[in-house]
Amino acid sequence: MSSPASRLIVPVLGFGLIVAFASSYYLLGVLAEPLAAGTGTTPSLVFAGLSGAFLISAGLSPFGGRWVDRRGGREVLTAASVVFALGLAGLGLSQGPVSVVAAILMLGVGMGVGFYGPAFAVLVAIHGEEAKKPITAVSLIGAFGGALGWPMTLAMIEWVGWRGACFGWAGLHLLVCLPLYLTLLPDGRAGPRPSAETGRVRWDGRMIRLAVLFAGAWWIATAMSALLPRLLGRLGLDPAEAAGAASLMAGAAVVVRLLSFLTSGKGSPIAVLRLATLLHPLGAAVAFFGGKSLAGAVALGQGAGNGLLSVASGVLPLHLFGKANYATRQALILTPARFLQAAAPLSYGVLLDRSAGLALLASSAVCVLMFAMTFGLERRS
Missing domain, CATH: 1.20.1250.20 (MFS general substrate transporter like domains)
Known part of the structure; x- marks a missing residue:
């Protein structure tokens, strides 16, 4: 693939990972205190919800991998963007402990299917066993999710408040990441389907x-x-x-x-x-x-x-x-x-x-x- 659109695949996947990590995995590092104060809960409950989100993410991970192999990384990444946006919007609208924890658990669903796995799978589908270099490039860009996530969230909190920060990240998922995925990523469903035998993975x-x-x-x-x-x-x-x-x-x-x-x-x-x-x-x-x-x-x-x-x-x-x-x-x-x-x-x-x-x-x-x-x-x- 050498078209102008194909050359944007690595930057698009990397940018998507920055947004995904910054708005979920790294979000509560600076959002927990104002979120707890604004909803009548405690930071400890917020982080307990994050632990629950990690557990949901772990449970969904094998399902996400099978989904990618059956339908392609683009479909999974677009679905993850919607789920992240729903969780972030729910967090921005939350009024008490129950709604806060429910929104954080929704972010766990997005984390279960929307991180490196489907992004790497898109590159493997395109490049086959020559995908090492683009995988490394996407991993490099995605690393800025941690470096940029905290200061960006803090800047949004100072500008539009913690609720506005949640809505801002949700907007990036829906208005930027989602259109980029749908426009520029290849449709994995167009590829060959694995047979029943080749579709089975055995531990060794x-x-x-x-x-x-x-x-x-x-x-x-x-x-x-x-x-x-x-x-x-x-x-x-x-x-x-x-x-x-x-x-x-x-x-x-x-x-x-x-x-x-x-x-x-x-x-x-x-x-x-x-x-x-x-x-x-x-x-x-x-x-x-x-x-x-x-x-x-x-x-x-x-x-x-x-x-x-x-x-x-x-x-x-x-x-x-x-x-x-x-x-x-x-x-x-x-x-x-x-x-x-x-x-x-x-x-x-x-x-x-x-x-x-x-x-x-x-x-x-x-x-x-x-x-x-x-x-x-x-x-x-």
Whole structure:
């Protein structure tokens, strides 16, 4: 595909992911306080609703993968845009605890089917096993969902209030993302249908290893997203210093994805995966033993490692298993990660309450397990 429209597919998918992540996964980081104050509820209930949304997202993930393989990524992404918009509009109209939680759970439905999976599947349908570079490019653009999401939401709250921020994100889904998807993305239903045999995905040792690896990665990533400033505070930084050091995590994730894009096709994906699993323990060790002045190393290590792992979640299923049933297989591999993600802030917070050293030791031990899971992965005919 070399038409002008086809060259816009990667930017469109990347932009859609920025909006999806910023308006759901990262939304409540700055919206929870004014939302709770404006609806007579508490931030703790808001975040409990977010944990429920993560669980719904995990439960829907395999269904979303099968839906993509049957009908194509465009249909799933357009449906997700509508669901996100409904959840955000419901949040903007909410008047009490029940309506707040219901709207957040609706966002969980969108998260279950509207993140990286269908976007990567669109690229695999177009490029086949040559989709590594566009997958990396979309992952790179999507990383700005975290870097831009919080400041954009905060700016909208200051401009039009928290309800206006919810309606603003809903409008972006309906008025920008939805028309772009319908206009520029290929209709996956035009492709060949899988037979009953080729449509069945069976678990094997490689899928189990990847599932364990990415479950650990998502547990750490979610814990760091919620608790990194607090962790840095326990390492000796004051609140302003901790906030500044925590921002290094998003920057490192963007930089390594850019490097991965520029070097796409060079080196072994499994070797890169092994490196990614070791970056968090390396940063944790430097931060713990290096004292306050080097505390930001854990943010750099986590950001760089997670940036590479995010790319690997799209590339490795394609590299190891090929394009057949790609979306279903990727969704199955990542489903345990989605469930474990819901427990990450609470479980890591308990460890951090004991000591920063214990928390860093636990997350580093998980990374060692992830490193072990990289052995036994190889591509087969």
